[in-house]
Amino acid sequence: MRPVPDHADDAAFRQELVAAKHQLAASVADPAQAQRHVFEELLAQVAGTKFATEHGLSGVRTLDDYRRAVPLRTYQEYDPWLARAADGEPGVLTREEPRLFFTTSGSTGSRKRIPVTEPFLRQVYLPYFRAAMGVPAEYFPDSLSLGAATLNLRHDRLARPNTTGSGRPSLGPSQADLRGGFGVTLREPGSEAPWAELPVPVDERDYLEKLYLRLRMAVEHDVRCVIGHNPTMLAMLPELLTQWWPRILRDVRDGTLGGRPGGTPDPVRAADLERHGPVPAAVWPRVRVLYCWTSGVASLYLPRLREVYGDDVTVLPTPAAASEGPVGVPLDRHPHAGHLAVSSALYEFVDAADDVRADSPTLLYDELEPGRDYHVVFSHLGGLYRYVLGDVAHVVDRAGTLPRVAYAGRAGLSDVAGERLREVQLVRAVAEASRRTGTDVINMTGRPERAAGSHHHTVGSHHYTVAVAFHGAGTSDVASFAGVLDDALCRANPDYRRAREGGALAAARVLPVPTSAFVANWHRRVASGMRPPEVKDQVFQADDAAWDLITAGGRQTRKGFSENREAPGQRPNR
Template identity: 50%
Template sequence: MIVAIDPEIAARVAQYRRRTVAERDGLRAALADAVSHQRRALTHVLTENVGTAFGVEHGFAAIRDVDEFRAAVPIRDYDALAPWIHRAADGESHVLTADDPVVFFMSSGSTGDNKKIPITRSFMRHSFFPFYYAAWANFAEHFPRVLERDDTTLNLKHDPVPRLATTASGRPHAGASQVDFGAAFGEHLAAEPGTRAPWSTLSAEVWTEHQWDRSYARLRLAVESDLRCVIGINPAMVAALPYQLAQWLPRIVKDLHDGTLDGRPFGAANRARAAELERLAAYHGTLLPAHVWPNMELIFCWTTGLASLYLPRLRESFGPRVTVLPAPVAASEGPVAVALDRHATAGSLIVPAALYEFVPADEDLRPDSATLLMEELAEGQEYHVVFTHVGGLYRHAVGDVVRVVDRVAGVPRVEYAGRRNLSDVAGERLRESHVVRALRTALDRTGLEVVNATCRPIRGSYEFAVASFTDWGADEVGALTTALDAALSGIADGYRAARAGGRLDAAKLHVVGAERFAEDWHHRVAQGVRPAQVKDRVFQRDDASWERLLSPL
């Protein structure tokens, strides 16, 4: 059956396509003159913010090039920049930027406290919106049916709230997905796919403070539509969806049958859909996204890290012809790279958006670390990312490590390799990427597959909790354990030395139930953590989560 496209939506989609493709093409064109764009990015930062408190203190007026900038401004993480940020959040003008922040993006900090990332109009115009629109160009160009209706995309990261939290000065303090870019910055076209769906903004009588119940409400409404796309950015959110469908099926069916939402009157009863879902679950023995939405085409999320281990099987649960596109390498603090084609994992540096510097990942990141510019990077190597942009983050160590995959027009194309977290109890200096690569190597050698994994140092060795995709025999578990320990020794020099020196025993492996990671994810969401912030953990440092993962079935 051919469904007519709403003319108003068609006009909006055409405009959206023109904007996203134009921004993508503009970033592609910038690659041909990338070094000049990097120089201009620094010049723009210095000239626009020369009169700020930060600019005066660090002598912006006398800085002529990147070497002088490096000498004048130390590398800082969020905590080191916090004194200036807090002054701006309290209402003081011209602290970090010439134009005052409009909002402060919320981002989870290493201590669990929510960061306040200052967001100015100049930053949004010069650094944010070009990469942000470009990130959606593949949707408009290659998956047009995803945009033809407002209810074809389930955007899991979109989580508007009736009232935003504020800073001491009254400016909004919220997650980027909770900010209305049209109202705040005049960019009404910037609404992401799925943000106009019936379930995207819950009405006052439905909305609840509880993240768990909001997740259920959106899923209950989405099962009545013909979804073609799921946006998660954080892949753990996408991985939780099949588990949610299975767990909530009786509740969903009852609500559909009765015309209710969590037992309260809501819309018209849809008994035909309720019966269909029951039949599908009975026939297949479970209810997967592919059964509920057989026309699914696209998943949009990060595709590296631990997700690289489970995404192939996860994609199958959404349908045989589903494509997974990588979300940008970016944080609330600023953008790093965006896919300008359909590469499965990597994106090109966004050369007009910021000045990018890099420190080899094997080195500790210090305020005076020597840095490399983009043209000095080596393919296959990993680096700490340090960026400077007009939004007031100067030589900011965002905490991410990237791997250079290749070059496009001479510009590095990078993928996210993990956070800069180190696990170092016996001189092993393990990074997240070491663990993920070792898991990948060991799984490839044994032919096994996992649903998810995590590890932690316990009693002089590393113990892994691994959820298997299928049942494994004792000999297979032993072979994987041996292969994993060998892979860690082969990838991380510090681990090999610690093992050889007797400071670390061989790795140990705990095989846990396939749903254990989804159960832990839901537990954390039920405790009130925003789903977008509940991410896969390479290094498990939460004792309660570790015990839940290892608890008897």
């Protein structure tokens, strides 16, 4: 293994990130003042725009005025404004014109386009992004590097991005080259590693080959930190190492990159890799940090995943954020939550039990209750005003007067019999069933299904099937798991309980599937054109092809299990 000398700028880079963390911590120390300042900045930035004119914002002086003037909007409702800005119409949402557009992954629908202005980049995006990276920089300085000590699986700059109708670049945040041009510089950990700019020609949209080449090069170096942001990337890395192992060994031995010249033959390293096998902890024995979001489905599989990276590994959470903007920013070593970024955006919330309407009453940061879930609404300098993010945040606790929040799941719900089941409720029920039955869950996805031969209007014609990849669970374990899962759903969701007690919904069933089913679906999604960092865990599986692929092995080998075999209308066990 090649030793990894510190990159020449590493010390200054880490110092910069730690300073950003302390600066953001100071800016949120007085949340009320921070929110007042953000609100004043918003009114100044939107003044004179077409959005301000249509909503009468010139007369707005107070937050209550603002709430009355601007309705809550989802992306679909906001899209006409964003489309006008993307097509080059001036002064639509902001006085400062967008320089580019961030796109979302499109994992739950069509891709969204989010305008990026210089004020947004300087005052919203960069402060929270740098501050969050300040945590690993402060606590694990030997692991976080601009160079080869950090394997950044998120980072993938594009030379030729898509463009909007007005010719502006349109690409994911991890693809944008923000090293200059805005009067600021954003350098990411690992962004100057040998594999950051691949030394051999490859189609920049051949995502799997690019990922292969990065891993092939990284196995020759002393990697100490692996960054995924999306935890699915960290879960897939051991699978990809195994799949590509013969090719990696051959390339390392021969000094080739994907069979092409470009490296230095290293038969000693190839022999060492072959002896230890394709396990991250053996390939990179000094890995100390995994950096990704840690809530949602990831909370189920990260404890076991950490074992394959090494017993000394710490998992640090990335910000609870979206392409549209930040929510929670980790400022300490909390395992899954971050401080509400009150100096970056103006925040409002709607109780997660309610549907969000244009006129929904909202709560402010100081009205949130620890232990509760909320829809997130924010306004910021990027031109999003009372924007319904579409994510649910869980308030973990308070750090002083400031809520500390974690991503809980997407806000959409599943409802075939009045059960109004949300992602976070299903994930928590699976976690509870895992704890109570002592089973390890590697991955999961679920959906409502109709019983064979039943009609839609038939009482009890639907039930939830949850496809679960277990680690070493037996038949009796799975049967018990299903009963506990259904019980947990009944207790977590009154609507689900009523649907079960009234017989409108039959008991949840669990279908054990091999882990390889989720791996196969990951490959299918990448083959369809999604970049690997965009392929996220899916709690509710709406994609029929994905569901068929994942469940095929389970249905062929065994029946789905349900502990509650009662007739329609029978009261569930609790």
